[in-house]
Amino acid sequence: MLIDFDVHQNIPRAAWSQYLEEPYKTEVAEYGLRRVSYGVRAEDGGNRWDVQDAEGRSPDLHPDLMTKQLLDAYGHRYALLTGVKGPVAGVPDNDYAAAICRAFNDYTIDVWLRADPRYLMGIFVPLGDPQLAVREIERLAGHPQIRCVCFYGATRIPFGQRFYWPIYEAAARHGLGIHLHPATTALIANPATTGAGMASTYLEAHVCVPQNYQGHLVSLVLEGVFEKFPTLKFAFVEGGFGWVPHVLWRMDKEFKGLRQQAPWLKRLPSEYVRESMCFGTQPMEEPLKTGQIVSFFEIMDAENLLVYASDYPHFDFDPPDVLPRGISETARKKILHDNAAAFLGLT
């Protein structure tokens, strides 16, 4: 059984006018979407180059093609649709961002969730205005195929800070986890794309996605989010996982001496991570000696922390057999299915 934690549907340009409300409907029809500039050469097309069918249709815009190429080909039980964040990430106008999120959510419900019961989705929310984000969660929570809230990595406030807590309160109340994905289409919207500053290339920024994730993970734990919302789940997707043990070890070590700066924590920081967080497998870590990945899986307790994610149809897609051969069948089953099922509240 297979649950895919990261599948990217997109919206055809013509559909915006059907789903957007005024005044944005007219604005987008006349002037196009507001886009935060790339500024760098990105991943040369975004999608895998072999996914268009004979008519030139792309699976991210056509559910029947996605179903055939991904769900039917690999035997998915569920595929979590996580969209594309380019139209909203980094947009400073929160009313516009909220309208874009609403339209994208309604399009996904109408076109994708109805196409196949195996499609699940996360709610897009405008992260610059938590009140508007909560309004969108309240509008859509309860739909049986809506299973999480989608966050994107282009923000100026670390995710542990109380600014976001209304979102966590609403998400936890509805049993929805948070699915964090990099906003690589809005690199320039980040205060800095690496811990050292603004990277010159997509390559450099893409390699450094874990730096952004480390900042958010440490913030979430040390600010006490999981003491306040103990049932909240948080997933870090498309940032790899090789960095996780280091951060957990360092966080625990430093906490032992500097606990007074986070006195609300009742346990070691890493314990909150192990209880409340998970990490997407993609892009799979590839050590020079391939066998070392099995040892690494044991070091980080991968079978309890990882969820399989394909990133289909994007260029750095990982098929389900990307998991190393040397892991136990129990670990494989948990990573390919059970851990995601628990996060998404599926039986």
Add this chain to the structure above:
Amino acid sequence: MPAHLIGPSEEIVEGRFKIVEMGKRSVGVTRLRGVLYAVLNYCPHAGAPICHGHLTGLVTSDGPGQGGYDAARAIVRCPWHHWEFDLADGRGICAGTGRIKTYPVREAEGQVWIDA
């Protein structure tokens, strides 16, 4: 070494792969600047059908900040992950990327043949 008929010369067009079945193997044949190349349609990284990738030259550099492009090199970039391989010898451009399988390919009397 048996010869496999791939098809008429005019079917192997500049800059595009013709993909054929050669026994149990899927093989791609292309022509770049008049030179024929044949490779196994399989990327050693994740098993992608590499002949659905892009055919390009080689982006080069003589040092930081200096970029160039060698159009005479024949490079295929995989449709997944975009790894680069030299069609002439199958070698990956980056260390650690392995190599793709190449085949001797020739043209005779209006037909293209692979010797494998």
